[in-house]
Amino acid sequence: MFNLTAQQLEKNKAVHTANEIYQQPAVWKEVVTNFYQQKDVCQEFIESIYAKHENVRVIFTGAGTSAFAGDTLVPELRRQNQENVQFESIPTTDIVSNPTQYLFKNSPTVLVSFARSGNSPESVAAVELGEEIIDDFYQVVVTCNKDGQLAKNTMDDQNSITLLTPEKAHDQGFAMTSSFTSMILTAYALFTANAITGSESTQLIANAEHLVDSVGAVVDEVLNIDIERIVYLGSGLLAQLSHEAALKMLELSAGKVVAVHESSLGFRHGPKSILNENSVVVLFISKDPHTRKYDMDILRELASDDSGIKIVALTEKSDEEVENLADWSLPVNQSKESLSSDFSLALLYVIFAQTLALKKSIQLGITPDNPSPDGRVNRVVKGVTIYDYVK
Template structure:
């Protein structure tokens, strides 16, 4: 996997993380089958809620990577203009510390909790606060762990539904990879089933995912010849939110040795661009939307015109965009099929594989152990040390 043997990955304590990145297309395929089997019960649960209320607020919540899922999915679903539903993304860390800012008593609310383990104290506390403060409160638990506290607490609640990812998505490595993409797909399937169960789109996603995990290491090995110590991820709309997750993967797996930041394409000029120096690597997630893409390409031209010694990587959908080659040091196309994706949502799932694999291989290059990049316990796979106070 990723141009390393199983023995090498074991020696470098990277096998678990590498496997969990590599297996994602296979996990997605299993996930689609599982969700198809639950399609009717999911729709019935949502219809039950919509039949009772004129307008329903949907809060996507989680902490860290789990929170970023909501950040990406919320604008995608808002664009789908689903009747009676409005979507927001609010981290559990904000809900727990400031519940009265975010939980509204008289607004019917579906809280969608994303949780790899389901045992994070903020996740459990956010649900308890929702039940306490909101009159018409409903819950969708999207988790990778059937034995987690979130799943257990909602098991016999008629106002809750539990959606579990395949067992393989319950990542055992430090960083969330399979769990991230699987929970993101599950949320989309629940609220936009017509789009999700488009066989053509899902087949393209899975086949291109298989190609990327098999080949992306070749270009990553070239990139790693450039000794970068700063990494910037840029994107627009949902891809700006994806850049947050991409930067976190590098920060986590490099144990902070690579300064990794994120920003929106247009926001980058407004101060954050100050971070660039001769040891910077900039990764641009190009949008498939023709209008949005104009702004992405303007930033690409601006970066390529600078003589700072930094390097620029562009992730885009199609390989035929050769004009990009003159502007970037590397151009990575994620869709080699004739058909195009109809949303940046699908591109985000392919783009993130690159970010995960880059973080993995940079971690190994730095001599860090990706499966446990923080052996001193400074940060943990499931957060520790949180005190939940009564409200």
């Protein structure tokens, strides 16, 4: 698995994290199957809300990786333009500390909580604030834990629904990997205006199966250089994905690798200052013809830089110019048909980022399943005080 033996994974305490990255194609298959078994109930719940109100806010929320799930998903749902539905992504950490900036009494709202454990104090508090402030308040909980507080709170609530990801997606490792992608895919299936066809999901899963078996070779080549800093770039929803990609490296390297994210166009406006001779830039290239032009421009600019930086470019299909400009080029679609959108690319691209973070963690002598044994950061956040909201 990722060119690591079972003994190496055990020795380096990386078994959970490696398995949870590798299992994603199988988990996605289960997500699609499970959703279609309850599709009618789910869609009836959502469509009944839309029918009651002239306009509806759908707020995706969570903290950390769970927040980035919403960030990555919202641009695609907005692109589909569902008229009276306004899709937003707002972290629970913002809602809890500043509720009146984000929750409005007279705005019918569906709060979609992404949660691996469902026990994070901010997640529970965000729901309580929504119930207190908003007149027409509805909940969708997308969680990996049927026994979490969020799931329990929706029981017998006609204005709420809980969607459980497959049990395997309840990651036991510190970093969220299969939980991240399975939650995104579950929420997409619920809210998309374009039903996920069998052929589309089959194509996505087949490419993911190929990727988890092949990505280790590229990652090993990248890790032959001394990486002190890594920058993830992309445009649109791929810029949002870059936030999650950077976090995976920061978490699993225990902060020893400086990891940042930015949009392809935004990188020139100051953040490019971070680059030095021990930097790697990973570029998530869009499949959209217009957006791709801007990704290619920053790739050409970086390739002409003589500071010694290295570039990894992820693309949908093999591209001769990309291969000539980047130090490593990784096409993720091995099928003849094109993928439907950058959303599909995001699910594949993040597998590279997860695997790179896993293997860098091992290279640094850190234990990926628990990269912070001193308890500085925790799998389920600790040390949060929730204060009463006073109107």
